[in-house]
Amino acid sequence: QQQVKQSPQSLIVQKGGIPIINCAYENTAFDYFPWYQQFPGKGPALLIAIRPDVSEKKEGRFTISFNKSAKQFSLHIMDSQPGDSATYFCAARGTGGFKTIFGAGTRLFVKA
Amino acid sequence: GAGVSQSPSNKVTEKGKDVELRCDPISGHTALYWYRQSLGQGLEFLIYFQGNSAPDKSGLPSDRFSAERTGGSVSTLTIQRTQQEDSAVYLCASSLSQGSDTQYFGPGTRLTVL
Numbered sequence: 001q002q003q004v005k006q007s008p009q010s011l012i013v014q015k016g017g018i019p020i021i022n023c024a025y026e027n028t029a030f031d032y033f034p035w036y037q038q039f040p041g042k043g044p045a046l047l048i049a050i051r052p053d054v055s056e057k058k059e060g061r062f063t064i065s066f067n068k069s070a071k072q073f074s075l076h077i078m079d080s081q082p083g084d085s086a087t088y089f090c091a092a093r094g095t096g097g098f099k100t101i102f103g104a105g106t107r108l109f110v111k112a
Numbered sequence: 113g114a115g116v117s118q119s120p121s122n123k124v125t126e127k128g129k130d131v132e133l134r135c136d137p138i139s140g141h142t143a144l145y146w147y148r149q150s151l152g153q154g155l156e157f158l159i160y161f162q163g164n165s166a167p168d169k170s171g172l173p174s175d176r177f178s179a180e181r182t183g184g185s186v187s188t189l190t191i192q193r194t195q196q197e198d199s200a201v202y203l204c205a206s207s208l209s210q211g212s213d214t215q216y217f218g219p220g221t222r223l224t225v226l
Contacts, residue, residue: 006154032213043116043203043217044155089154093213098143098162099171100215102155 002027004092006103013080014111021075021106023090028071030092034100035064035075038087047088048075080110114139116218118204124224125194133189133221137206144187145215146179149201158202161187162209194225 005024013019023033032051036044050057050064050073057064061078077084090103117136125131137144146158157171161181172178176194181187191198201222205215 009152034213036217041219043205043219045217046214049213098145098160099157099168101157102147104154105152 004103010107012109024072029094031095032093036089082112118218130192135187135204141206143207145205147203
């Protein structure tokens, strides 16, 4: 019940394409859903996050779609660029909690 | 920039040896987390410190793992009698407080146990 399941494991798209990464959770106590971006040799960095009271959030080329009833959320990267090539982690945290549960990660490669 | 720093960046050790990994959080951040990232895996929570409260050690995989945080700032993760399965990247993160949403990660320490 504490897991966050992330797919796909890896993804290759052409420049300008729209990669989509999906995550699913079970615990309805989760109320904060961040996405982290990690480049090789670096620690993860917060990219964008959403709370379940909204169904979509956009920041620049990055969009989170959230489906509370299905307990699923996804990251869309518009007009993807080679510089977006990285590993992306979805995560979830419970109400008033501190323990963040991470998905297994998706390695994205954007071809030039 | 005063981000989270970790040392060493790489550590190679022999099976059975003890290792210490250090984390310097962002100044003023009261919450500190340790995670383990194995090859191709997500981040596994290890331990959490919040101010002067007792740490949450629920993620530590065995009693060979321990961590301290001195003076509410620097933290040390110690792994005793290392095993090959301990090989991973150990990441430290800090946040302004327990309720803060954003965790700021350090670059990690890559541990290799031969």
